Every structure is written in C-alpha cells, then in structure tokens.
Amino acid sequence: MALINILKISTVYSRVSLTFRFNVYIPKDLNDALRALKVEGEGLLPIAGGTDLLVLYRQGLVKFNKLLDLWPLRNSLSYVRFEGGYVKIGALTTVSELLDSRIYMDKRFLGFKDACSGFASPFIRSIATVGGNVGAAHPLSDIAILLLAYDANVKLASLDGERLVPLREFFIDKRKTLRKPDELIVELSFKEPPTNSSTSLIKLDRRVGHSMGYVIVSTYLELIDDIVKDVRIVFDSMGKPYPERAYKTEEYLRGKTLSEDVVKEASESILPNEMRRITDYRSSAEYRVELSKVLLKRALFKTKERILGGA
Amino acid sequence: MLEVRRSDVEYPDVEIVMKINGELKKVKVKPYERLIDVLRNKLGLTSVKEGCGRGECGACVVIMDNRPVPSCLVLAVRANGKSILTLEGLAPEGKIHAIQKALIDVHALQCGFCFPGVIMMSKHLLDNNPDPSEEEIREALDGNLCRCGSYLRFVKAVKLASKYLREGKTYFDESEVLR
Incomplete structure (x- = not known):
C-alpha cells in the first residue's frame, strides 16, 4: 500500500516538472520586440531579469505560453547617463551594474547605495533589473521606492511612439500598472537634483540578507540653511498595495526648519493620519505604523546629515 | 494537492553555444529549460544543486560572464554566447x-x-x-x-x-x- 502511494506521488511530481512549458521569443532589437508585442498582444509576456516572473510561474500564480526575452536588448538599454539636466537609467540596467556605476559617489545620489546594497542577495542583484523592479509593481520594490523619491518618469515605448508617465501615477494596483500590453518600459529618468540635496532609503527586517522589509521608507530633501525647500517621502505602502508618497507629511515639512520638534510632529501626528497599514503573516498593522514613524525620523535625519556632511 | 498543468505542445529545440569551464559546447535546449536543467541533465555538471528553485538559497549559483547568477532563474536560451564557470572548472584535474x-x-x-x-x-x-x-x-x-x-x-x-x-x-x- 505504501509503495503504491509513493508511486502515485512520484508520478504527480514528474508530471508537474514536465508541464513547465512555454516558448521564448528572442528579439533582434527593440523594434523587433515591440513588433512582436503588437502582433501577439497580451499572450506575450516580456521578461527582464525573471527573478519575479519565473518564481510566480512556478507557484502557479501567473500563467503564460509565450515569453519575450528582453535580455538581448541589454546592449542598448543598460546605462546610467546624465543628459540635459536629467539622470537617465536604462530599464535593463541590473542592480549590480547600478552599484558598479558608482553613481552614489555624488552625495545627491547616496540613496542608490542604500537601495542597491540592501537589495535581495548578491546573485539576485546581477540579474534583477531596474525596469523589472518598477514594472513588477510590488510594494516592496526598493528601486521603485527610491525612484519615487526622485520623482522619476517612466518612458514607455511602443510601435506607435514613446510616452512619459510620472512614476507616482504609474502604479494602479498590486502588480498592475499603466503599461499597456504592447508597451515596454525602456527608461527611467529624473531631473538632476540641486547640490544641496540628498536621499536615503531605510529598510527594516530581522535579517540583512534576502530581506524584504516590514517597512521601507525613502526620503529626498533639499535644504537651504536648514530650511526645507523641497521634500519627498515615499513608503512601500500608504494604504494601497503599491509604493506611494506621504503628501500631507511632505506638505507639513515644506518651508519649516528641520529641527527635532518639527520632525517629531511630522512623524508622530501627521504621518499616522494619512497612513493605513495592513496586517499579514509578516507583521501587524500597528507595528508597521509604529515602525514607519521611527524610520521616517531616522531617514530624515540621515538625509540631512548627508547634505551637511558633504559625503 | 499539487496543481498539474498539462501541456501537450512540445516546442522545438534551440541550439545554443556556451563556453563552459573554458570549453566551447553546443547544446540543444528547449525554450522553457532553465540553465540548471541543462547544466545538470544535459552536460552532467552535477555540482550545480537545486535547492529551492526560486533564487533564495544560492545552492545553484554559477558564474556567468564574471557575475554570479542563480542558474535556476536563468533561462537556458539566455546563456547563449556566454561563458560559464561551475565548480567543476575551478581547478585542473587532480x-x-x-x-x-x-x-x-x-x-x-x-x-x-x-x-x-x-x-x-x-x-x-x-x-x-x-x-x-x-x-x-x-x-x-x-x-x-x-x-x-x-x-x-x-x-x-x-x-x-x-x-x-x-x-x-x-x-x-x-x-x-x-x-
């Protein structure tokens, strides 16, 4: 009897492993990829690093028969450029390439050091891409959260042309974005920030390696003589299942001196009013709100230190 | 109960060329095969272990073009034209x-x-x-x-x-x- 059971189980397993079947289209260039998307429509899913999609596929959460492999386009879509007052990051730049670009050597971009060196694990970083992180539209996407703090724009390309969408409007739900099935994310760009500004990203979890974070917060500050000229605060979630900015807290901080009292007021009475958190198996809503308050304080002072320290 | 997704379609082979541990190898792979499947089952490089199959454990790491990658999350067709180093190629025989x-x-x-x-x-x-x-x-x-x-x-x-x-x-x- 036991033997029969074992046999049954083994046949199920072998069938499962055999049924992971799909076809892959390998494009010659960007135009070829866009043409394939136009023809195939929703049946063809673009895959960048695959660190998210292939895992979801294995779990049975996403189903597809055809993939569009974007890796051959990396020649033209992997870069970090400064052009015409804008910082432009190619969508297929991997996280380790972003780290190797040493963009964080400039204090205005120090947030990239936080986001990239705390990103998953070293071997995931070498295939996970910036565009994939944004396109996955998962709340715990470090790079997307940091880019929101820079108020970045997403460039979408299709055969009909290109369009720019502000990243803050790009997410519409968990794993849902404004990207149409025939479009591809090709670039993320943001205005080069002024010299008296900096960013930081703080993620807290039990471990350092492979951490997703109970709460992730990223802040951008522009200070003139200790007075907040511009500020952007981004949390992994403000109530909806995608990264969002804390607009009311930003509004409160703008124009004020960044002192202990002001930061305390902002994080302890303004922020909890506009933030709604969920309870799940990883953490409770109350804990997440408490943690958000503390991390916001830390992040603001960290960013301030970076601006003043001139690192 | 595991969900069984049956697919009767069989996709054609793709021929890829990889430089594995310094040796050029031509292999026929299916489009849905992962690099780990090809390395283990078609090339016999069993040092590459499948732990979790979702990039969390790091047992399947190989070095592809001087970057460590989890071979369970890399499609085999993506390794075309790349050089790959596994544990077998780390030291000469003996x-x-x-x-x-x-x-x-x-x-x-x-x-x-x-x-x-x-x-x-x-x-x-x-x-x-x-x-x-x-x-x-x-x-x-x-x-x-x-x-x-x-x-x-x-x-x-x-x-x-x-x-x-x-x-x-x-x-x-x-x-x-x-x-």
Missing part, C-alpha cells in the same frame, strides 16, 4: 582550489549541499577583492543558505583562502589534502 582547501582546513563541511554555491560566491568575491574584511565576506555570502549552520566557518575559510591566494598558492594537490 588539484583543488585554495577556497576548497581552506573550507576543508577549517572543517566547514557537514552535508556540503550548499558548498558549490558558497564556493562560487567566494571565488567571485576573492577575484574582485583579494583581501576582504569580515564584513565584506558576510555581505557577499548573505544570500547563501546553509542548513547545517556552518556560516561562521565560511567566514574563517574565506579569510584563510584569501591568505593562500595572496601567497600565490592557488591550487593544492588533491592527494595531499584528501588523505
């Missing part, structure tokens, strides 16, 4: 690499399932940073899970290996070490 020697020296080995990944990550670290600090070693190995809990010994071993390498001792005789 020799073992300084990292392997160091791991044996500090008695890090228990079950050894995670070792191929750990060794490849250590190799990548030592190639780029000949004298890493403890902090840097921990950071480099933080994605490699070891169920036996030999983490502290990995740190010791990588330090020892970096010492060997800086002294110019890259390879050791297998017969000498494995007595």
Whole structure:
C-alpha cells in the first residue's frame, strides 16, 4: 500500500516538472520586440531579469505560453547617463551594474547605495533589473521606492511612439500598472537634483540578507540653511498595495526648519493620519505604523546629515 | 494537492553555444529549460544543486560572464554566447582550489549541499577583492543558505583562502589534502 502511494506521488511530481512549458521569443532589437508585442498582444509576456516572473510561474500564480526575452536588448538599454539636466537609467540596467556605476559617489545620489546594497542577495542583484523592479509593481520594490523619491518618469515605448508617465501615477494596483500590453518600459529618468540635496532609503527586517522589509521608507530633501525647500517621502505602502508618497507629511515639512520638534510632529501626528497599514503573516498593522514613524525620523535625519556632511 | 498543468505542445529545440569551464559546447535546449536543467541533465555538471528553485538559497549559483547568477532563474536560451564557470572548472584535474582547501582546513563541511554555491560566491568575491574584511565576506555570502549552520566557518575559510591566494598558492594537490 505504501509503495503504491509513493508511486502515485512520484508520478504527480514528474508530471508537474514536465508541464513547465512555454516558448521564448528572442528579439533582434527593440523594434523587433515591440513588433512582436503588437502582433501577439497580451499572450506575450516580456521578461527582464525573471527573478519575479519565473518564481510566480512556478507557484502557479501567473500563467503564460509565450515569453519575450528582453535580455538581448541589454546592449542598448543598460546605462546610467546624465543628459540635459536629467539622470537617465536604462530599464535593463541590473542592480549590480547600478552599484558598479558608482553613481552614489555624488552625495545627491547616496540613496542608490542604500537601495542597491540592501537589495535581495548578491546573485539576485546581477540579474534583477531596474525596469523589472518598477514594472513588477510590488510594494516592496526598493528601486521603485527610491525612484519615487526622485520623482522619476517612466518612458514607455511602443510601435506607435514613446510616452512619459510620472512614476507616482504609474502604479494602479498590486502588480498592475499603466503599461499597456504592447508597451515596454525602456527608461527611467529624473531631473538632476540641486547640490544641496540628498536621499536615503531605510529598510527594516530581522535579517540583512534576502530581506524584504516590514517597512521601507525613502526620503529626498533639499535644504537651504536648514530650511526645507523641497521634500519627498515615499513608503512601500500608504494604504494601497503599491509604493506611494506621504503628501500631507511632505506638505507639513515644506518651508519649516528641520529641527527635532518639527520632525517629531511630522512623524508622530501627521504621518499616522494619512497612513493605513495592513496586517499579514509578516507583521501587524500597528507595528508597521509604529515602525514607519521611527524610520521616517531616522531617514530624515540621515538625509540631512548627508547634505551637511558633504559625503 | 499539487496543481498539474498539462501541456501537450512540445516546442522545438534551440541550439545554443556556451563556453563552459573554458570549453566551447553546443547544446540543444528547449525554450522553457532553465540553465540548471541543462547544466545538470544535459552536460552532467552535477555540482550545480537545486535547492529551492526560486533564487533564495544560492545552492545553484554559477558564474556567468564574471557575475554570479542563480542558474535556476536563468533561462537556458539566455546563456547563449556566454561563458560559464561551475565548480567543476575551478581547478585542473587532480588539484583543488585554495577556497576548497581552506573550507576543508577549517572543517566547514557537514552535508556540503550548499558548498558549490558558497564556493562560487567566494571565488567571485576573492577575484574582485583579494583581501576582504569580515564584513565584506558576510555581505557577499548573505544570500547563501546553509542548513547545517556552518556560516561562521565560511567566514574563517574565506579569510584563510584569501591568505593562500595572496601567497600565490592557488591550487593544492588533491592527494595531499584528501588523505
């Protein structure tokens, strides 16, 4: 009897492993990829690093028969450029390439050091891409959260042309974005920030390696003589299942001196009013709100230190 | 109960060329096959272990074009034209690499399932940073899970290996070490 059971189980397993079947289209260039998307429509899913999609596929959460492999386009879509007052990051730049670009050597971009060196694990970083992180539209996407703090724009390309969408409007739900099935994310760009500004990203979890974070917060500050000229605060979630900015807290901080009292007021009475958190198996809503308050304080002072320290 | 997704369609083979451990290999792969399937089942490189199959454990790490990648999340067609290094190619026949020697020296080995990944990550670290600090070693190995809990010994071993390498001792005789 036991033997029969074992046999049954083994046949199920072998069938499962055999049924992971799909076809892959390998494009010659960007135009070829866009043409394939136009023809195939929703049946063809673009895959960048695959660190998210292939895992979801294995779990049975996403189903597809055809993939569009974007890796051959990396020649033209992997870069970090400064052009015409804008910082432009190619969508297929991997996280380790972003780290190797040493963009964080400039204090205005120090947030990239936080986001990239705390990103998953070293071997995931070498295939996970910036565009994939944004396109996955998962709340715990470090790079997307940091880019929101820079108020970045997403460039979408299709055969009909290109369009720019502000990243803050790009997410519409968990794993849902404004990207149409025939479009591809090709670039993320943001205005080069002024010299008296900096960013930081703080993620807290039990471990350092492979951490997703109970709460992730990223802040951008522009200070003139200790007075907040511009500020952007981004949390992994403000109530909806995608990264969002804390607009009311930003509004409160703008124009004020960044002192202990002001930061305390902002994080302890303004922020909890506009933030709604969920309870799940990883953490409770109350804990997440408490943690958000503390991390916001830390992040603001960290960013301030970076601006003043001139690192 | 596992969901069984049956698919009666069979997709045509794709021929890819890879440089594996210094040797050019032509392999016919299916579009849905992962690099780990091809390395293990078609090329017999069984040092590449499948732990979780979702990029969390680091047992399947191989070095592709000088970057460590989890071979369970890389489609085989993507490895076309790339050079790949697995544990088998680390040292010539009859020799073992300084990292392997160091791991044996500090008695890090228990079950050894995670070792191929750990060794490849250590190799990548030592190639780029000949004298890493403890902090840097921990950071480099933080994605490699070891169920036996030999983490502290990995740190010791990588330090020892970096010492060997800086002294110019890259390879050791297998017969000498494995007595």
